[in-house]
Amino acid sequence: MTRTQYYVAASLDGYIADSAGKLDWLFQFNDAEGVTEHYQAFIDSVGPLAMGSATYEFILGENQPWSYADRPTWVFTHRTLPAIPGANLHFTTEDVGAVHSQMVEAAAGKNIWLIGGGNLVAQFARRGLLDEILLGVIPVVLGSGIPVLPAALPSPLELTGLTRLGRGMVELRYTVPSRPPAPKG
Template identity: 50%
Template sequence: MTRTSYYTASTLDGFIATDDHSLDWLLSRDIDQSGPMNYDDFRARLGAGAMGASTYEWIIDHENGAWSYTLPMWVFTHRNLTAPAGADVRFTSAPVPEVHAEMVEAAAGKDIWVVGGGDLVGQFHDHGLLDEVMVQYAPVTVGSGKPLLPRHVELELREVARNREFACARYDVKR
């Protein structure tokens, strides 16, 4: 069964990026790439993904136009954006439930990753389409920024682990 997951890192005070979209607080941290709740193991479960336009633009800007995702990725936007050559990027402003149905079909039994940001994840939740939240909490606070999840979401803790500097938690969304 396809599950829709939000996998991300957060500061202790609940932000996924600073006000100016910086991830410097995250990129300087020590994490074991094959440790508990690591990205590669999570990535192996995935068949499709979704992200917001700001996340997409951050990736394009900080990776010098390179695109490392091999799965089909829907980018929710009202902006006029272009995809890197050869990338399976699908720009959309369609309603989340309509796009989610397309994603489930493309995922072919694998899971779906809502990359970010928090508001887009909230929209999936609002339509009952979010199943799981996985967060790697970094030992830092930034005071303000882009919130982890700017909605009221009820979660049930399923797993907790330590991965070097990170406290990792996996939650199921309560229905």
């Protein structure tokens, strides 16, 4: 069964990027024990991706090859953005509900990864389309920055897994309680 997952890393105080939108504080943990293997197992379970324009532009700014192979990727934006050669991109202004059904079909049984910032994830959550949050907790305190999820999820999340990684990192896996989709608008 396809699950829509928010796979993200955050500082101990709940920020996914510092106040300048940078991730240097996170990248210093890339070589921590178990991180590469854990990420590879996750990405192997993923089909389509969804991201907002800020995340897409961040990836563009890294000047690295597209690392998501031929996975179909929906970029939610109201602007014209350059395409990455070789990437299977779908730029869209559609509502997340309409696009989600397209993503589930494209997933062919794999999971959907909501990648990047919490604003887009909040839209999925408000529509009842978020199944899991996989939160990597990084042992640094930023003091300010971009929050994990700028939306209320008032029902308690169910902790379904805990993975310890090197250098004091952990991943918390939460199931988001089912609720009826919110009305459009």
